Amino acid sequence: xxxxxxxxxxxxxxxxxxxTVNFPPFGDPESPxxxxxxxxxxxxxxxxTAVPNAVTSVLADYRGFDTMxxxxxxxxxxxxxxxxxxxxxxxxxxxxxxxxxxTGLTFRIxxxxxxxxxxREFEPVDSIWTPHDFIIEKVCRxxxxxxxxxxxxxxxxxxxxxxxxxxxxxxxxxxxxxxSVSHSLRTALKRMGEKISALFSPxxxxxxxxxxxxxxxxxxxxxxxxxxxxxLPVGPIMARSYGIxxxxxxxxxxxxxxxxxxxxxxxxxxxxxxxx
Amino acid sequence: xxxxxxxxxxxxxxxxxxxxxxxxLLRFPDFYSRLxxxxxxxxxxxxxxLLGSAIHQLFPLTLSTVLSGLKLMLIVVFVFLASPTAxxxxxxAGFRAGLEPWKKGDPRR
Numbered sequence: 001x002x003x004x005x006x007x008x009x010x011x012x013x014x015x016x017x018x019x020t021v022n023f024p025p026f027g028d029p030e031s032p033x034x035x036x037x038x039x040x041x042x043x044x045x046x047x048x049t050a051v052p053n054a055v056t057s058v059l060a061d062y063r064g065f066d067t068m069x070x071x072x073x074x075x076x077x078x079x080x081x082x083x084x085x086x087x088x089x090x091x092x093x094x095x096x097x098x099x100x101x102x103t104g105l106t107f108r109i110x111x112x113x114x115x116x117x118x119x120r121e122f123e124p125v126d127s128i129w130t131p132h133d134f135i136i137e138k139v140c141r142x143x144x145x146x147x148x149x150x151x152x153x154x155x156x157x158x159x160x161x162x163x164x165x166x167x168x169x170x171x172x173x174x175x176x177x178x179x180s181v182s183h184s185l186r187t188a189l190k191r192m193g194e195k196i197s198a199l200f201s202p203x204x205x206x207x208x209x210x211x212x213x214x215x216x217x218x219x220x221x222x223x224x225x226x227x228x229x230x231x232l233p234v235g236p237i238m239a240r241s242y243g244i245x246x247x248x249x250x251x252x253x254x255x256x257x258x259x260x261x262x263x264x265x266x267x268x269x270x271x272x273x274x275x276x
Numbered sequence: 277x278x279x280x281x282x283x284x285x286x287x288x289x290x291x292x293x294x295x296x297x298x299x300x301l302l303r304f305p306d307f308y309s310r311l312x313x314x315x316x317x318x319x320x321x322x323x324x325x326l327l328g329s330a331i332h333q334l335f336p337l338t339l340s341t342v343l344s345g346l347k348l349m350l351i352v353v354f355v356f357l358a359s360p361t362a363x364x365x366x367x368x369a370g371f372r373a374g375l376e377p378w379k380k381g382d383p384r385r
Contacts, residue, residue: 133365139361140361146354
């Protein structure tokens with residue numbers, strides 16, 4: 001079986017390598033892609049969509065279908081991780097620990113035990129001792145707002161500079177993951193719970209697809225943002241720019257929600273109680 | 277002219293710091309001592325190089341050049357916060373995992 005697999009992998013690899021020989025050389029100005037498609041986009045982007053960054057306009061406008069289904073793929077990945085890893089809540093509560101804040105005494109409650117502790121005086125602690133470093137916690141606490149601000153900037157400024165929904169969403173999601181790594185999963189869950197992160201990814205896809213359906217409903221083609229000119233007080237060219245921004249917000253929400261969702265499922269082994 | 281000299285000085289010293297950091301990363305004997313140049317010299321090198329670029333694009337003095345100079349200095353602030361913290365976290369993890377520091381006479385690790 002192993003040798004068979006090796007032979008198949010070798011054959012496929014050989015086919016791929018032989019196919020690369022037939023590619024046009026890197027940066028060849030005579031290749032079909034550089035002759036017709038790229039100059040068309042590069043020359044017409046600014047007059048047609050009022051977006052200086054050609055990458056953004058190609059991704060979100062000219063090839064909006066592609067990006068929409070990329071976002072859907074991300075959403076599917078989040079759902080797949082959820083279905084594989086999430087453990088349904090058991091009827092009996094798991095054994096858990098509480099620490100008395102003033103004295104530092106730790107109580108362990110057995111499986112299925114129910115105790116009503118005044119939560120102002122007790123805090124839940126992880127079953128495995130996890131380090132809490134003062135320096136790391138404080139620095140991350142003060143850096144995270146700036147990281148999130150930068151993420152929002154990247155999403156909103158994709159028209160003019162490198163960036164856009166995918167990159168900004170990753171930065172926003174990473175800020176929540178940093179909170180979870182530097183403090184604890186419980187802190188991150190307090191800031192952004194399971195439901196919110198699981199809601200963000202379908203809502204992002206919905207915003208993207210909903211923009212397309214809105215254009216359809218206004219009598220234009222799917223994802224033809226010129227239709228938004230009938231709703232907004234701008235011309236059809238600026239309407240395409242605004243449509244791209246709307247779509248980028250959807251992409252950012254989907255990416256952020258999915259990243260945080262997958263991370264929480266992986267880090268807590270699907271139980272959402274503790275981890276890292 | 278004087279500005280150019282200051283800029284060249286900043287960039288050259290920054291590059292010396294970076295070179296020292298890389299040399300230390302390659303040549304020091306163990307985990308902890310290798311993190312020492314990675315945390316300190318790279319921070320100082322990036323500070324000097326960003327300072328040099330900020331001074332270089334500051335003239336002619338207008339609002340936009342001042343603003344971009346401030347942005348470059350903002351990068352310095354964040355590098356100064358984040359880089360030593362990251363090094364601290366890595367060293368902490370190594371110490372908690374039970375890695376013994378290198379002593380004189382031990383072989384390189």
